[in-house]
Amino acid sequence: MNVKAANPLERYGAGAILPIVLLLAWQVVGAALHSPRTPLPSRIVAAAVTLVASGDLPMAILQSLGRVFAGFVVAALIAIPLGLAMGNSRAVERNVDPVVETFRPIAAIAILPLAILWLGTGTAAAVMIVAYAAFFPMIVNTVAGARNVNPTLLQVAATMGLKRVTIIRTVVVPAALPSIGVGLRIALGVGWTAIVAAELAVGAKAGGGGSGGIGQMMFVFYAYSIELNRIIVCMIAVGLVALLLDRLLRAAMRALMPWART
Amino acid sequence: MTAAAKLRLAGVNKRFAVAGAPDTIALADFTLDVRQGEFLVIVGPSGCGKTTVLNLLAGLDTPSGGTVSIDDRVITAPGPDRGVMFQDYALFPWQTVRGNVEFGLRYGPAGNALDAAARNERVRRTIELVGLTGAEQKYPSQLSGGMRQRVALARLMANEPEVLLMDEPLAALDAQTRIILQDELLRIWGQDRPASQRRTVVFITHAIDEAVFLADRIAVMTTHPGRLKALIDVPLPRPRGDATRALPEFQALTQHIWSLIRDEAYRATVT
Numbered sequence: 263m264n265v266k267a268a269n270p271l272e273r274y275g276a277g278a279i280l281p282i283v284l285l286l287a288w289q290v291v292g293a294a295l296h297s298p299r300t301p302l303p304s305r306i307v308a309a310a311v312t313l314v315a316s317g318d319l320p321m322a323i324l325q326s327l328g329r330v331f332a333g334f335v336v337a338a339l340i341a342i343p344l345g346l347a348m349g350n351s352r353a354v355e356r357n358v359d360p361v362v363e364t365f366r367p368i369a370a371i372a373i374l375p376l377a378i379l380w381l382g383t384g385t386a387a388a389v390m391i392v393a394y395a396a397f398f399p400m401i402v403n404t405v406a407g408a409r410n411v412n413p414t415l416l417q418v419a420a421t422m423g424l425k426r427v428t429i430i431r432t433v434v435v436p437a438a439l440p441s442i443g444v445g446l447r448i449a450l451g452v453g454w455t456a457i458v459a460a461e462l463a464v465g466a467k468a469g470g471g472g473s474g475g476i477g478q479m480m481f482v483f484y485a486y487s488i489e490l491n492r493i494i495v496c497m498i499a500v501g502l503v504a505l506l507l508d509r510l511l512r513a514a515m516r517a518l519m520p521w522a523r524t
Numbered sequence: 525m526t527a528a529a530k531l532r533l534a535g536v537n538k539r540f541a542v543a544g545a546p547d548t549i550a551l552a553d554f555t556l557d558v559r560q561g562e563f564l565v566i567v568g569p570s571g572c573g574k575t576t577v578l579n580l581l582a583g584l585d586t587p588s589g590g591t592v593s594i595d596d597r598v599i600t601a602p603g604p605d606r607g608v609m610f611q612d613y614a615l616f617p618w619q620t621v622r623g624n625v626e627f628g629l630r631y632g633p634a635g636n637a638l639d640a641a642a643r644n645e646r647v648r649r650t651i652e653l654v655g656l657t658g659a660e661q662k663y664p665s666q667l668s669g670g671m672r673q674r675v676a677l678a679r680l681m682a683n684e685p686e687v688l689l690m691d692e693p694l695a696a697l698d699a700q701t702r703i704i705l706q707d708e709l710l711r712i713w714g715q716d717r718p719a720s721q722r723r724t725v726v727f728i729t730h731a732i733d734e735a736v737f738l739a740d741r742i743a744v745m746t747t748h749p750g751r752l753k754a755l756i757d758v759p760l761p762r763p764r765g766d767a768t769r770a771l772p773e774f775q776a777l778t779q780h781i782w783s784l785i786r787d788e789a790y791r792a793t794v795t
Contacts (some may be wrong), residue, residue, distance in 0.1 A: 414614040421582055422628035422683060423604035432631050436618040519617045521663040 272511060297396050301490045309491040310498075310524060318479070319495070323503060326524050327476040329385055330457045333392025334450060340393075341400035341449075348401075349408020349438070350430055370395035370456040374463050388460045388475070394455035396449035403448070407441025440522060443515040450511055476500060529557035530724040531581055531687060533794060536590035538576050538750075549749035550576045554590070556743055556752055561722040563713065564695075565705030565739035567732055567781065569789045573750025574728045578691050582608045594687065609693045613672045615664040615679070621659040625650055625678045634683035646682060653712055654678040670701040674708075681712060690727045694734065703760045706737055707765060715762045732785075736777045737764060744784050745791070754784055 285303050292302040313319040320517045370391050377387040377394075410427040411434050462475025480496045483489040516522070538551040550573040558564045566574050577586040583602040592599045594606065602608075615624050626647045629635030635643055651657055654674040664672055673693060680688060694702045694709075714722050729735050735742050739758045746753040752777045758777060760768055768774055 407774075410577065412614070414610050414612065415616060417582075417584055417602075418608070418614050418616075419627075419631075420584070420633065421602040421604075421606065422632040423602065423606040424628075424632045428631050432627075433616070436616070439618070519618065521665065 295459045298452075299490060300486065301494050305491045306494050306498075309489070310495045313492060313495055319476075322474060322476045322479040322496075323499060326454075326457050326461065326477065327503070329388045329461075329475065330392050330450075330453050332385075333394075333457070334396050334453050335387060336389065336393040337396035337400055337449060337453070338446065339395050341445075342404050345401045345404025345442075346408050346430060346434065346438070350434060355405070362398070366398045366402075370452075371459045371463070374460065376462075378464070383464050388457060388464055391460040392453040392456050396453040399448035399452060400445045403441050403445025404438065407438030407445075410441070411437040437518055440515075443511075443519070446515075447508060447511055450507050451504060454500070454507060458500055476503075485496045530560040530562070530594065530595070531558035531726065532556075532593045533577065533580065533594075534591050536580065536587045536592060538573070538580065538585070539588045551587075552749035552751055554750065554752055557756075558724060558726055560724055561633060561719045563722075563725045563727065563738055563740045564743060565727045565729060565735040565741075566743045566745060567729060567735045567785070568745030568750075568753075569747050569785055569792050570730065571750075571792070572747040572788075573744040574745060575691055576750065577735075577745075578608070578689050578726060578728055579607075582606055582685070582689050584608075604628070604632055604683060604684055606687045606689055607680040607683055609676055609680050609688070609690040611692045611695060613664070613669075613676045613696075615672055615675055617664050620661050620663055621656055621667070621675050621678075622647060622651065624664070624675050625682050627679060628683040632683065650678045650682040653681065654708070669697050670705060673705060677709070678714065686723065688723055688725045688727075689727065692730065694729050695729070695731075701733070702731075706734060710738065710762075710764060715764065730783045733769070733774075733778050733780065736760070736774055737768060742781060744781060746785075747788055755783065 289303045292300050310319075344358065348358050373394055374391060375389070377390045381387040381390055415433055415437060416429060419433045424432070457475065458477040458480070461475040462481045464478065476496055476499065480493055483496070485490045533554055533556045536551055536554040537549070538554075539547040539549050542548050554573075554577065556577075566577060568574055576585065580587055581594075581599065583599045583606065586600065586766065599606075615628065619627060626643070628645065629638060651660060656671065656674055656675050656678060659667070659671065664675065667675065673696075676693065679719050694705055697705065713725060727735075727738060729738075736758055742756045742758060743752055744754040744756065745751065756777070760771065760773060760777075
């Protein structure tokens with residue numbers, strides 16, 4: 263195997279052969295069916311151009327992102343302090359852990375009826391579902407991070423006479439930060455997944471109007487116009503946005519943890 | 525007694541509970557006075573309870589019996605009057621060299637009486653003292669073992685504790701770095717100053733030559749259970765340096781202490 267760094271074209275070019283062959287095969291076989299609704303790569307590209315040019319897709323994504331961000335922040339504000347408390351106090355951990363672990367296997371989409379019942383069929387319900395989904399990876403990783411702080415570092419701070427709360431702020435939090443960062447990354451991923459599901463349902467309940475967002479947009483294309491090409495454009499957009507979010511969060515974590523750079 | 529006892533361990537016992545077995549006795553009837561301004565080194569084979577003694581003095585652990593005191597006050601908790609240097613550097617990886625050195629002054633009571641300017645000056649001076657000027661903005665992961673140990677020493681000294689407790693601080697270093705840091709340690713401790721102005725040090729090591737080179741007195745410990753076997757004066761003149769290591773008295777003392785612990789050290793290698 264060639265270990266030397268090849269130029270990018272060579273590096274990615276070799277890996278692009280199968281995807282290109284599959285796309286070509288899809289196009290050829292699909293076109294041979296002569297059905298106007300069959301999704302084809304060419305039709306998907308055309309649909310993507312239309313949806314982006316009209317501003318519909320960017321608007322829907324922005325609306326969904328706003329909800330994900332809101333839910334993410336709500337979850338972080340609860341999960342990180344609670345996780346730190348659990349990681350530093352046996353009593354808190356013993357009480358909270360069974361509650362968290364009981365709810366954790368319940369999928370976010372399963373609490374949708376409650377969200378709609380309490381908050382109606384709009385942004386608030388969608389935010390609640392994102393927050394619910396994002397909460398669990400955040401708290402589990404925060405607890406693990408706070409629990410696994412090198413005990414000698416805690417002793418160093420204690421022998422300098424630091425107060426317990428100061429030790430948590432100046433030692434436990436920075437030591438747990440890499441683990442909290444992993445939790446945030448996973449949470450952002452599941453939050454984004456949950457928003458699509460939440461908007462599908464929230465949108466459906468609302469009769470297709472009002473709530474907006476990428477999930478609701480997909481539901482409209484499915485339920486009212488059966489535009490498979492457009493649904494696939496939305497699917498690709500969901501994937502690309504998820505990739506972008508993850509890269510952004512990783513860059514933010516790197517900026518926040520200069521000592522972990524090598 | 526001429527010199528007052530700064531630290532005192534009186535009839536100290538320490539047992540550790542072991543699940544499904546009788547308690548381990550780490551220390552049995554351990555009595556030791558450490559004088560004000562003295563450099564006391566504890567040597568002994570592995571498992572003799574050296575680190576337990578240090579943890580008791582630091583207040584990180586409490587005795588099962590007997591008392592541990594500083595200036596006749598019983599030690600019940602860690603305090604900024606007793607600074608500890610740990611075996612594995614234990615630097616804060618998220619802090620730069622400067623951040624590590626400044627840590628205790630910034631977040632602990634040691635810096636309460638200092639304004640920002642005085643604090644900065646103390647940090648600058650301490651970094652200079654250990655020879656790290658120019659490396660202030662580096663992170664520990666970017667430093668060699670010898671430099672990390674210098675940071676740990678600076679972090680300790682910046683708080684100006686009355687007592688320095690050091691748990692095998694040089695054990696992880698290679699032989700050459702170790703000799704250099706032994707010299708540096710005595711310089712930083714203030715061996716050039718009169719004894720009344722020196723800080724009290726309790727230093728743990730398993731290296732006998734290191735003990736003889738550094739110490740005013742050496743406490744030799746024995747194992748199972750940990751007891752004080754002998755307390756040996758080191759009358760070598762200060763300041764000490766390379767010439768000290770070549771003195772016949774240095775060699776003789778090293779030999780003598782080795783003879784005290786050789787049998788146990790040997791047994792530890794075959795059991």
